[in-house]
Structure formats: structure tokens, C-alpha cells
Amino acid sequence: xxxxxxxxxxxxxxxxxxxxxxxxxxxxxxxxxxxxxxxxxxxxxxxxxxxxxxxxxxxxxxxxxxxxxxxxxxxxxxxxxxxxxxxxxxxxxxxxxxxxxxxxxxxxxxxxxxxxxxxxxxxxxxxxxxxxxxxxxxxxxxxxxxxxxxxxxxxxxxxxxxxxxxxxxxxxxxxxxxxxxxxxxxxxxxxxxxxxxxxxxxxxxxxxxxxxxxxxxxxxxxxxxxxxxxxxxxxxxxxxxxxxxxxxxxxxxxxxxxxxxxxxxxxxxxxxxxxxxxxxxxxxxxxxxxxxxxxxxxxxxxxxxxxxxxxxxxxxxxxxxxxxxxxxxxxxxxxxxxxx
Numbered sequence: 104x105x106x107x108x109x110x111x112x113x114x115x116x117x118x119x120x121x122x123x124x125x126x127x128x129x130x131x132x133x134x135x136x137x138x139x140x141x142x143x144x145x146x147x148x149x150x151x152x153x154x155x156x157x158x159x160x161x162x163x164x165x166x167x168x169x170x171x172x173x174x175x176x177x178x179x180x181x182x183x184x185x186x187x188x189x190x191x192x193x194x195x196x197x198x199x200x201x202x203x204x205x206x207x208x209x210x211x212x213x214x215x216x217x218x219x220x221x222x223x224x225x226x227x228x229x230x231x232x233x234x235x236x237x238x239x240x241x242x243x244x245x246x247x248x249x250x251x252x253x254x255x256x257x258x259x260x261x262x263x264x265x266x267x268x269x270x271x272x273x274x275x276x277x278x279x280x281x282x283x284x285x286x287x288x289x290x291x292x293x294x295x296x297x298x299x300x301x302x303x304x305x306x307x308x309x310x311x312x313x314x315x316x317x318x319x320x321x322x323x324x325x326x327x328x329x330x331x332x333x334x335x336x337x338x339x340x341x342x343x344x345x346x347x348x349x350x351x352x353x354x355x356x357x358x359x360x361x362x363x364x365x366x367x368x369x370x371x372x373x374x375x376x377x378x379x380x381x382x383x384x385x386x387x388x389x390x391x392x393x394x395x396x397x398x399x400x401x402x403x404x405x406x407x408x409x410x411x412x413x414x415x416x417x418x419x420x421x422x423x424x425x426x427x428x429x430x431x432x433x434x435x436x437x438x439x440x441x442x443x
Contacts, residue, residue, distance in 0.1 A: 106261035107226035107364045115219040117234040121242060126232060127153055127208045129242045134231070134333025135200060137192040157202045159316075161306045170306045172319040175199060177329055193329025199320040203313060203334045210309045214337065217293055218344045224351035225363035225372070227343070228258040231336035258364045262371055263412055265362050269373040272411035273380045275387070275403040277368035277396050281335065282327040286314045288394040289338055292345035296393075313338065339367065346390045353386045373408075380405040 104112075118126075132148045159172045175196040181189040195203070207214060218230070233242055266272070277283070290299030290310025302308045306315065317328055317338070328335045347365065354361060359379050363372040370387070374380050384405075388398055404411075423442045425431055431439075 105265055105362050107228075107258070107265070107362060108224075110228065110257065110261065111219070111223070111226040113236065114230050114234065115215070117236065117239060118215065118230070118232060120240045121232075121234065122240075123208060123211055125242055126211070127204060129232065130207070130333050130337075131201065131204045135197075136194065137331030151197070151201075153201065153205060153208065157205045158198045159202055161312070168305045170312070170315055172199070172202075172315055174319050174323050177321045192331035193321075193335075195320045195329055195332055195334070199316055200332065200334065203316050203320075206309055206312050206316070207334070207337065213293070213309060214341065218340050220344065220348050222351055223344060223348045224354070224361075225347040225365055225370070227340065227347070227365045229336070229340065229365065229367045231333050231340065258366055258371070259412075262362070262364055262373060266373055266408050266412060269360075269362070269408060270375050271373070271377060271380050271405055271407055273370070273372040273374060273383055273403075273405050274411070275370050275384060276399050277391065278399040280368040280396070281330045281339065283396055284326075284328045284339065284342065285395045286317045286325045286328065288342055289313045289317070291394065292342045336367075342394055342396075343368070346387070346394065346396075349390045349393075350383075350387050353390070354383065357382060357386075359383065377405055 131151050131153055135148050135151065136146045159170065161168065161170045163169075173196075178194040178196075179191050180194065181191045184190040218227075262272070287299065287303070290302065290308060290313075293299075293310040294302070294308050298308065299310055302311045303314075306312050318325055320329065321327060328338060343365065347363075351363075359374065359382060361372055361374045361379065361383060363370065365371075372380075372383055374383060384398070384403065391397060420443060423439050425435070425439055428435075
């Protein structure tokens with residue numbers, strides 16, 4: 104078993120140990136605003152409880168089915184990313200957010216079985232709920248502790264440890280991912296395209312309910328989901344789990360030996376030849392197109408190992424490193440800060 108596969112199985116084991124009530128409470132309160140490593144901690148949910156019933160109910164009148172959900176504009180908040188650009192996060196109307204969580208809770212087993220399907224061989228490091236082996240059966244407070252740092256350290260370290268078995272690394276990501284997600288594709292991923300389309304007016308399936316709610320949260324738009332809320336992260340994992348599963352099946356059919364890891368929309372795949380890497384990227388593109396998603400050509404590369412494992416930009420910072428200093432005087436600190 105490879106290290107990414109062990110991580111995948113351990114994540115599944117840890118989340119199944121946590122009670123559904125604890126997970127739901129965390130999603131509805133701690134997951135409402137964006138993660139604090141990207142959004143300054145200026146917002147906090149004090150009270151937000153899950154009700155016994157959803158605000159918006161699917162109603163049947165004779166042969167007609169109605170799922171009337173109010174339409175709201177997404178509340179966006181922007182923070183500077185650089186001197187010229189901003190990073191924008193979306194805040195979902197609380198009633199809509201409540202119902203998304205309410206429906207997810209009712210079919211939590213379906214979501215977990217889908218995200219952790221046995222046929223997935225491109226292993227994600229971006230499960231958005233903070234679970235750790237140090238505190239089994241409990242959840243942490245910050246998603247960042249499980250996500251961004253874990254990807255940088257664990258995912259890359261795991262691939263480095265496995266890289267001696269391979270000759271090339273493929274790196275790629277999805278272009279404009281969250282704004283490109285097609286809300287209908289939530290049902291396609293969970294239930295298959297045919298079932299998802301057949302249920303688009305009856306709302307018997309979780310996927311079609313989520314489709315309607317995410318549309319209503321974003322002024323009726325079918326393109327794009329909010330960046331920031333944990334329910335968006337869960338939906339992105341649902342969609343990409345379907346992509347990874349089908350990609351894994353196709354790679355198995357073509358007898359391509361590989362080890363794959365993914366953090367959100369960012370892929371790293373080890374393989375043994377440029378031909379294999381080109382085949383992998385083609386198969387991945389085909390599967391993404393099924394969900395109206397596309398790879399970012401500018402951020403796609405095939406590199407030989409070990410060159411492809413190193414981040415070249417770290418060399419620029421190494422000469423200013425204070426890592427091995429036991430004491431730092433103010434002038435040294437100031438010069439280092441200015442240099443960086």
C-alpha cells in the first residue's frame with residue numbers, strides 16, 4: 104500500500120469515528136465562513152443550530168412536484184491578494200446554508216461512500232473537515248490545520264517517499280475551478296448523468312436538491328459556487344471524486360502504473376514515462392469535460408524526477424533563512440524581513 108493510499112484509508116477511518124451530530128454542528132458553525140488561513144478571523148458564528156425541518160420543503164401536489172426556494176444574491180467579501188488583485192469569498196444566505204447542511208446530514212453515508220470509493224486511486228488530501236489521529240472521535244477548530252499545511256507537508260513528503268519507483272511527475276490543476284463548477288454536475292457526480300437528469304424536476308435525490316439550493320444561493324446561476332464555505336469544499340470533493348474514480352478506472356484499463364495525489368483542484372501524479380504522463384493528462388481531460396471542467400494549460404507540466412519534486416522559488420529564500428539561529432537581533436530581523 105502506498106503512502107497516499109494509507110492517508111486515504113486513514114482519513115476515511117477517522118471521519119467514520121466522529122458522530123454525525125458533531126460533524127453537522129461543526130459544518131454549520133465553523134464551516135460557514137471561509138478558512139482563517141485565507142480569510143482574516145474577523146467573522147465568527149455565535150449561534151446557528153440545525154432545525155428539525157428544512158426551511159424549504161419538496162412538496163407533491165397530485166402529479167406535480169414543487170421545490171420553491173427563495174433566490175438570494177451571494178454576499179461577496181474581498182481581501183487584497185496583491186497590490187492589484189483581490190481574493191473574493193462568498194457568504195451564503197443562512198437559510199439556504201442551513202438547508203444544504205440539513206440535506207447533507209440526512210445522506211451523510213452516501214457522501215462518504217462516494218468520496219472514499221474503493222475504485223479511487225488518485226488520493227485526495229483535501230477532505231475539508233478537520234480530523235487528526237491525535238484526537239480520534241473529535242474535530243478540530245480550524246480547517247487549515249488539516250488542509251493547506253497537510254498538503255504542503257504530507258502530500259509532498261508522501262510523493263517524495265514514493266518517487267524512487269518512478270521517473271516522471273505530472274503536475275496540473277483545473278482552470279478557474281470554483282467559478283466554473285456547473286451546479287447540475289453535483290447530481291451527475293453523485294448519481295450518474297442519466298439519473299441526475301431524470302430527477303431534475305422531482306428532487307428525490309440529494310444531488311438535485313443541492314443543485315437547486317446552490318443555484319438559489321447565487322441569484323439562480325447554474326455556473327459557479329461560493330469560495331469559502333465548507334459546503335462548497337464538500338461539493339468540490341463530491342465532483343472530483345467522480346472524476347478521480349473514472350480516471351482511475353481508465354488508467355487501470357490502459358495498464359498505466361502511477362501514484363496520484365490531489366489537493367482540491369491541484370494534481371500531482373508519478374509515472375514511468377512521458378508517454379504515460381501524456382496519456383494520464385488526456386484521460387483526465389476527458390473525464391473533466393464530462394463535468395464542464397478544464398485543465399489549466401499554463402500550470403500543467405511533465406518533469407523528470409527528482410527535478411520535478413523541487414520548488415525552485417525556495418532557493419531565493421534560502422540565503423536569508425534564520426532557521427538555525429538560536430538568537431536574532433532586531434537589525435538582522437529587519438534586514439531579513441525587507442529582503443523577503
